[in-house]
Amino acid sequence: MSDDFPLRPFLPADTMALRDLFAQSIEELTVDDYDEDQRLAWAASAEDAAEFRARLGGMLTLVVHLDGEYLGFGSLKDNKTIDMLYVHPDFAGEGVGTAIADALEKIAGARGAKAVMVDASDSSVPFFERRGYTAVQRNSMPRDDQWLSNTTMIKPLADSKSKAPATAKPS
Numbered sequence: 001m002s003d004d005f006p007l008r009p010f011l012p013a014d015t016m017a018l019r020d021l022f023a024q025s026i027e028e029l030t031v032d033d034y035d036e037d038q039r040l041a042w043a044a045s046a047e048d049a050a051e052f053r054a055r056l057g058g059m060l061t062l063v064v065h066l067d068g069e070y071l072g073f074g075s076l077k078d079n080k081t082i083d084m085l086y087v088h089p090d091f092a093g094e095g096v097g098t099a100i101a102d103a104l105e106k107i108a109g110a111r112g113a114k115a116v117m118v119d120a121s122d123s124s125v126p127f128f129e130r131r132g133y134t135a136v137q138r139n140s141m142p143r144d145d146q147w148l149s150n151t152t153m154i155k156p157l158a159d160s161k162s163k164a165p166a167t168a169k170p171s
């Protein structure tokens with residue numbers, strides 16, 4: 001449940017902790033789908049802390065920071081793409097990713113997006129399928145000297161107008 005995980009916007013002071021979380025999440029949670037060289041190349045995309053801070057700060061980034069621990073973070077780009085979604089391995093499977101994705105989709109919808117997209121890692125495809133995303137295309141992305149596969153997925157958002165409560169009919 002989203003209520004279990006308080007979300008707040010990214011602050012520059014979060015940068016180093018989120019960089020560690022990003023690396024640990026990749027290292028442990030994607031091990032079944034990407035080999036070590038691929039995981040290292042992926043994690044290295046956050047090596048430059050200033051660049052990572054600017055990337056997170058340039059998007060709508062939400063952080064779950066509870067009792068001094070960073071549990072996860074996610075970013076919405078251009079109000080229509082989940083650009084990042086990473087949960088700390090110690091807290092995987094507890095609903096953190098769901099809480100963040102729920103919030104990002106809700107914000108996108110409230111701002112008028114008709115659909116949300118994601119380039120889902122092979123490890124996260126089942127997570128997004130459960131949320132109603134469908135695969136659109138496979139991609140192969142270069143990172144350093146490695147190629148990493150992912151899948152572009154899309155989820156239509158319910159039209160808020162069509163969700164307006166029906167007028168009660170007199171019986």
Ligand SMILES: CC(C)(COP(=O)(O)OP(=O)(O)OC[C@H]1O[C@@H](n2cnc3c(N)ncnc32)[C@H](O)[C@@H]1OP(=O)(O)O)[C@@H](O)C(=O)NCCC(=O)NCCS
Nearest residue numbers: 029085086087092093094095096097098120121124126127
């Ligand atoms: C994908 C990720 C964000 C999911 O976060 P999470 O907090 O573990 O997910 P939740 O606990 O909210 O899980 C929600 C549901 O998805 C399922 N799920 C989550 N990860 C899954 C996986 N890898 N395979 C199959 N099912 C998965 C859970 O079992 C749960 O199902 P349920 O509702 O029936 O209980 C997390 O595993 C992660 O950070 N992965 C590594 C980084 C990554 O690949 N990010 C995506 C980049 S686009």
